[in-house]
Amino acid sequence: MKQEKAVVVFSGGQDSTTCLFWALQNFKEVETVTFQYGQRHSQEIDVAKSIAAELGVENTVLDMSLLNQLAPNALTRGDIEIEQKEGELPSTFVDGRNHLFLSFAAVMAKQKGARHLVTGVCETDFSGYPDCRDVFVKSLNVTLNLAMDYQFVIHTPLMWINKAETWGLADELGALDFVREKTLTCYNGVIADGCGECPACLLRKRGLDEYLEQKNGGERK
Template identity: 65%
Template structure:
């Protein structure tokens, strides 16, 4: 296996940006891959492009617009508002069916063409919004499936899988990129860079994690 190169699934948000810089510390060559699925807030792709350009990281944006047609939800439709309260049953309406499965599958195809074995994604089972495709069991299952489907040895790494948001903030500090994460990333479901809207589930989770992180430092 080629241990010097890695591809990062990169959205321009807090988690994937933390993983991007984690990868830069561990691999000689890092490539970032983002997806355009006609998401409601295209600014996240601009954030991804800007971060990669500023830090001299090779960056590709792949067209996955079909996902928008298949899975209408609050992140892909202007007329659907993001749920601000926890769902009573099922997953939040910000969950895009099949998104991580498709992202990782397309990235695997991309990686194999470049003889890269390592794929990195920022999913977390410890600190997620009830999304089934953020679970460790899903990642391990898909890893096996991709290896079999392409007769190639992939390794999917999930640096954030077992840590919470406070620990993710701590990781960014340890990597020396805390200010980049705070100011240049977009996590907000309402498309506001940095601290975001403060009201959507993603912003609340990000802020709560940051406050806990600051408490640890005292």
């Protein structure tokens, strides 16, 4: 039996789109919220809007440009190189991003009568980002409930699976080709299989190759 209303934190990328398909299967009513925080490529907003429209779900874009001022990073600044030095967080890490995104999504969700939040954070392939950890999500869930005296549940369908298994989930949901062809994961703003060179594209491709090899017994599409 499907549950009530959910709001999906939605970027139009592989993970959040897979979560959107998951939410559509598990909730009676689904909306999406996308954040404009000064991303390098505005295509992310356009892709999110386009996917939401194609799937028939409402999409709200919230202005979070203040985050770009507070936490300079490679996702928002063209003069900062995308890199990861040993023992350090990647330059793509944005301090407080998931904390703020989920908090604002919760405020919006309460106004719309939704008690369920869905996010694509993952502790398996998370590049060391502290705000993708299960302990953070559980802690914030308690805090949001106390802060607004409202019972939210934060769902993380991808928390304990790797990229290959995420592709597998998309396939189970009947969305493998959709996710592969219409999402934007690439740090350089190239839709679908991306630029093939940035860390996000390499992780995505490695997971897809692994999944297709498992699925097809070594015979890839």
